[in-house]
Amino acid sequence: MSDSEVLSQISKQSSSRSTVLAPQQIVCLSAVLDRIIPPDSESAGGSTGGALTYILRHLEEGGNLAPFRSVYPVFLDALEADGFAALLPADQDKMLGGQERSPDPAARRFFRSLAEHAQEGYYTSPANWSGVGFEVTG
C-alpha cells in the first residue's frame, strides 16, 4: 500500500479517529507499533492487534495515556522527518534502537513508555489472549 492508500484507510476506520494525532502521525505510529510488536505468521502486530486502537483511544481526554498527549506528536514528527514509515524494517529497528539508547534521558524514557503502552494495548486486547494461552471460560 502507498502512503496515501494507508492514510485514506486510516481516516475511514472509526477506531483510528484521533483528536490528538494527525493522519500522517498515525501512519508513523502504526509503523512504530509494528516494530515494537512485529506481525508474524501466527499473530497480528501492534498496528492491527490492538496497540494502535488502545493508544489512540487513551490519548483522548480522560484516557489512560492523556498525560502523554503532547509528547506523542512531537516524537512522531521527529521520526517522520527522517521518513520513518517508508524505511525498511531493519532500518526502522535501527532508528528505534537509537531512541532506546538515546543520550537524552527524556527521549529514552518516552520510548520506554511508548513501548509499554503498545504492550498494554496488545495484551489487554482479547483477540490476543488465546495466542498466548489465556482462554476465558467464564
Next chain:
Amino acid sequence: MTDRPTPYEVIVVGAGAGGGVIAGVLAEAGKRVLLLERGGTLDLATTKRDHLRNQRLSAYGVNAGPSGSHPRVFVDWKTGEARTLAPWEDGYSNNAAGIGGGTAVYGAQAWRFHPLDFRMASTYGVPDGSSLADWPIGYGDLAPFYQRAEREIGVAGDASAMIHLPPYEAPYPMAPFPVSRQGETLRRGADALGWATITPPLAVNTEPYGGRPACIRCQHCIGFACPVDSKNGSHNTLIPRALASGRCDLVVGAMAERLETDQAGRILGVTFFDADGQRVSVRAEVVVLAGGAIETARLLLNSRSPAHPGGIGNGNDQVGRNLQGHYYPTAVGLFSDDLWDGLGPGPSTAVTRFGHGNEGVIGGAMLADDFVQTPIITWKRRRDPDLPFWGAEAKEWMRRNYRRVTDVKGPVQEIPSPDARVTIDPLVTDRWGIPVVRLSGATHPETVRTATFMLDRAVEWLGAAGAVKIWGTPPSLALSGGQHQAGTCRMGEEPKTSVTDRFCRVHGHDNLYVGDGSVHVTNGGFNPFLTIMALAYRTADHITNHW
C-alpha cells in the same frame, strides 16, 4: 447539619471484612445496627474486567474503589519528599471501598495464623528500634472463632493437612480444590526437598454452599468480582444476614468524618457525609470502627476535641503507629513445559515449614503459588528480566512462555517499626474537607532480612521443581501496608504501648471498639482476612454480652 433520628444501639463504620461480620452478628443478636460504608455495591457489573484498572493491577485506576476523591499523602522515607496520591498510585496503600470491602474482590486465601505469630516478642526478643510485641491473646482464644468464620463464610480446605497447627475441632465445610498441573510440579519439587505441602484453604465454594453455587474455575478471580457468586466474603454472607434480620440499616456513599464526644469525652456517635454531601450526625450506645487499618486510624486522629487534642484513643501517641502489611518476596520460575492448565482460582500448593524456626532470621512466611495472572500482568511483572522490552523476541517469549512461568511467593511476617505510621496531613483535605492521611516511615530492617531469606527459599523450591531459569527482585526497605494493612490500633494490656484492650475496645472508652485489621499486634506469616474476621466475631460477642 441534620440529626438523624437514632434508633440505633450500634454504629459500625466500614462494611468490609471486619465491619460486615460485626454488623451481622450484632443484628442477629437483636441489636439495632447502622452500618456506614463510603463505597457501594461491588459486583461484576460495577467492577468489570479492565485488565489495567483493577485491584490486582491498578496501572491507571481501580475497579473496587475508592474514587479519586480520596487522596492520601505519601512521604518517601529516603528523600523525605511528600506527594499527594490517587488510590491507584504506588505508595497509596489501597485495599478497596464498598460493600464487602476487600473481600468482594480478594483472592480469598483463608489462612489461620500460627500459634507463634501471637508470641513474636517472647519467641524472638525485640530487635533494636522495633516495637515488636506479643498479642494479649493467643491462638487458643481465636481457634473457635476461626472455626466459626470458616463455617459461616464458607472455606474449602483440608484440616488434616494443616500440619503446622494444633488439630482442628472440626473439618472445613468444603473439600479443597483439586491440585493443578502447576501444583503437581511444585509438589514434586517439594517432595525432592522433603518439604510437606498443603492445598491453600480458599473461601471459594468447591460445591454449592450457603445458597451459592460451586466455583466455575474462571480466570478472573483475584482483583475481580466473582461472576457466579461462589467467592465468599462479608458481602454475600454476614452483610445480607444483617439486612435480613430487619435490624440493620446499611447506608452506602456514607463517608464518616469523626467521632462525637460529650464534654467528659464519652463517645456519643459519628458524623458522616451522606451520598448527597449532607453532613449527618448520628448517635448510638456503641461505635465500632472498621474502616481498614489506615482509615480507622484517620478517623480516631481526626476526632480532635478539647478533651482529646491528639484525637481519640491517642493519649499515648500510639494511634497510627506500627503500620504493617506484608512484604511479598516473589520468585518466578520458567519451565520447559506448559504448567498452567487454564483453570482458576490458582493457588494450589503451599509450604508452611518456614513460618518459624528459621536460622538467623525472625519469623518467616507461608509460601505458595499464585492466582491466575492476566497476560498484561505477566508482561509487566513476570517476564524474564533479560528480555528486550520491544521487538520480535519479546513477542515470541510471551507466546511461548505465558503458560510456562509460575510464581512462588509468600506473605512475610513483618517486624513492626513505630515510625511506620499514619498521621494526619496538615494541609491536604478530601472533597468533603476532611484532612487526609499522611503515610510515612518504613518497616524495620529485620523485615527485609526475613523477606530475603524467604525469597531464597522460593528460588530453592522452583529449582527443585525443575525450573530452567529463576528470577526475583531482592527486597529493600520500604513502607508496607496496602491490601494486607494492619497494626495501627494494636491490642495490648498496656495503654502506653497499645490502643485497644484484649477485646478490641479502645483504652479509656468503654463504648468504642475497633473491628478491623488495625488491632493486629503483628500480622502473621499468612494472608490476614480470616484472622480479621475471627477477631470480629469475638469482638461482636463481647459487645453482645456487655451492651
